[in-house]
Structures are given as structure tokens and as C-alpha cells.
Amino acid sequence: MLVALLQRRITRPLDHLRRVARSVAETHDYSVRVPVEGPVELRELAVTFNEMLTRVQEHQAVLVAAKEAAEEMARLKSTFLANMNHEIRTPLAGILGYAQILEEELNDPMHREMAQVIKQSGQRLLDTLDALLYMSCLEAGTVRVRHQDLDVVAATRAVVDELAPLARDKKLELTVQSSEPALIACVDEGLWERLVKNLVHNAIKFTEEGGVTVLLEGDAETVQLQVADTGIGIPEELQSVIFEEFKQASSGLSRDYEGSGLGLTIVQRIVRMLNGQIFVESQPGIGSIFTVIIPRCRFDAAATRATTNGMSQHQQV
Numbered sequence: 001m002l003v004a005l006l007q008r009r010i011t012r013p014l015d016h017l018r019r020v021a022r023s024v025a026e027t028h029d030y031s032v033r034v035p036v037e038g039p040v041e042l043r044e045l046a047v048t049f050n051e052m053l054t055r056v057q058e059h060q061a062v063l064v065a066a067k068e069a070a071e072e073m074a075r076l077k078s079t080f081l082a083n084m085n086h087e088i089r090t091p092l093a094g095i096l097g098y099a100q101i102l103e104e105e106l107n108d109p110m111h112r113e114m115a116q117v118i119k120q121s122g123q124r125l126l127d128t129l130d131a132l133l134y135m136s137c138l139e140a141g142t143v144r145v146r147h148q149d150l151d152v153v154a155a156t157r158a159v160v161d162e163l164a165p166l167a168r169d170k171k172l173e174l175t176v177q178s179s180e181p182a183l184i185a186c187v188d189e190g191l192w193e194r195l196v197k198n199l200v201h202n203a204i205k206f207t208e209e210g211g212v213t214v215l216l217e218g219d220a221e222t223v224q225l226q227v228a229d230t231g232i233g234i235p236e237e238l239q240s241v242i243f244e245e246f247k248q249a250s251s252g253l254s255r256d257y258e259g260s261g262l263g264l265t266i267v268q269r270i271v272r273m274l275n276g277q278i279f280v281e282s283q284p285g286i287g288s289i290f291t292v293i294i295p296r297c298r299f300d301a302a303a304t305r306a307t308t309n310g311m312s313q314h315q316q317v
Helices: 002-027 040-105 109-140 152-169 189-205 263-273 301-308
Strands: 148-151 173-178 184-187 211-218 222-229 277-283 287-295
Touching: 002 040, 040 109, 109 263, 148 152, 148 189, 152 173, 152 184, 152 189, 152 211, 152 222, 184 189, 184 287, 189 211, 189 222, 189 263, 189 287, 263 277, 263 287
Parallel strands: 173 211
Antiparallel strands: 148 184, 211 222, 222 287, 277 287
């Protein structure tokens, strides 16, 4: 009789508590409750445990509501960006197209210069919009990496050819050198092209004399892209700041170079998405060298890190 009494008043309440605790740990169902029974101490323990479950359940409901609100905001943001992409790009395309026609058809030098200003201003606005929208897509996680075999030499030459007129306008030498005629890597073509475009465009923008050299090298495990210029250079204390959003070595209303300050930020994000690394070497008045190393195959990120461990003379970002 004594054993039966102890089992009913002590052992059974403790067993209920144990079962409920295990159930909550396994199923994360905080709606269950422990029966309040047994001696005073066990009843108080059961009440306290039930109160804890109630509070956790309330916090869980708040977190679920916050998660749903965040997902809705992300959906609205994506919709807004898509609408702005269409609503701003469409009229800009018309402005740029007609400005180019006017530039080609007008005979008066003053009028032709006005058309050039319209075209340049529209292109600058389009570039800024493109950088902002792409950065927003990166932050929203809507940019998907699609790995495929790509000849990075051919892809790089194509991008550099598009930027060649900018270099010619500034009387800069723009060259592409490769250790091999073709380098095949498993990367996302769109991300690679944007990576190269941002680095080369940045190098041209900050170079007034000399030139920009794009160097491609590869081994069994990695592909290395190097963009070297003879531009203004970057002070050592600013070599990490330039990768932050909207940051440039020169800033404010008195800055010498235009731009949104997102080019290198986007480059850094892309490098991370490709499981790569980026380094910068620079001296003011001499120039800068940006080096990007990515795995040649998508599963070789660890090999890439091992290959670059000895590059202490570079600043890893």
C-alpha cells in the first residue's frame, strides 16, 4: 500500500513531467501541458513548467508573425524593384536612343555637344540605377548562382571589348593577357561578366595616364583574375573601406570621381558567391592591383583557400 501510494503521489507526476519535457524537446509543440497533481512541491513544479511553456508559446507566435511580416516585406520589395526596373529603364532607353540619333544627325557643334551631354547623363543615371537594383537583389537573395563550364578568357575579352571605348576616350592602353588560350572554369557566366566589368570599369575610371592590364592565369584547381592599373592608387587605411557600401576613397560633394560607390561592394559579394577570395595591393600615385581567385570547379573552395594562404603580401578582404 505504501509503494502504491508513493507511485500515485510522486512517481506518476514525475513521469508525466518527464514525458512532456521529452515530447516538447522532440516535437517543439509548446501547446502541451503537465498535469498538476501530487504533493505541493510537485504541483508547484508542474505549474511553473506550464507557465514556461506558455511564455515560450507566446514568443514563438511573435516570431512566426515577424517572420511572415518579413517575408511579405521581401515580396513587396521584390515587386517594387521589378516595377522600378521597368518604369525607369524604359524611358531611359528612349532618352539614350534619341540622344544618340541627335548626336549623329546634328551638324551644329554646339547642338551635338548638348546631345552628348544628354547621352552621358542618361548613361550615368542608368549605370547608377543598375548598381542599386543589383545590390538590392543581392541583399534580397534573389540572385541565383548557376554553375556551368565557361571559357573565362573569351568571356573576359568580350567584356573588355565593351569597355574599350572608355579607355580610348581617356587615351589609356587596355590589354588582356592570359597564360593559356582558353581557361575553362565552372562558374556563373553572368556573375563572372559583372565581376570583370566592375573591376575593369573601376580601373579605367580612376586612371588618367598609362593603362589597365587584365591578366588571367589558371592551374588545376583555381582561376586567377588580376586587374592592374596605373591610376591614383588607394591609401592603405582606405583599402578595406572601399568595399563597404557607398564608400569611395574620395567622397562628399568635392569628390573627384563620379559613381555610386557600389561597384567594389558588388564585386566582393560576387566573389563570395563564387566561393572565391579577393585581394588588393595599392600605392597612392602608382596604381592598384585587384586579384580574384576562384575555384576552377564548384566544389574546390577548400583547395582555393589552401592555395592562397601564402599570399601574405596582399591584403585579403
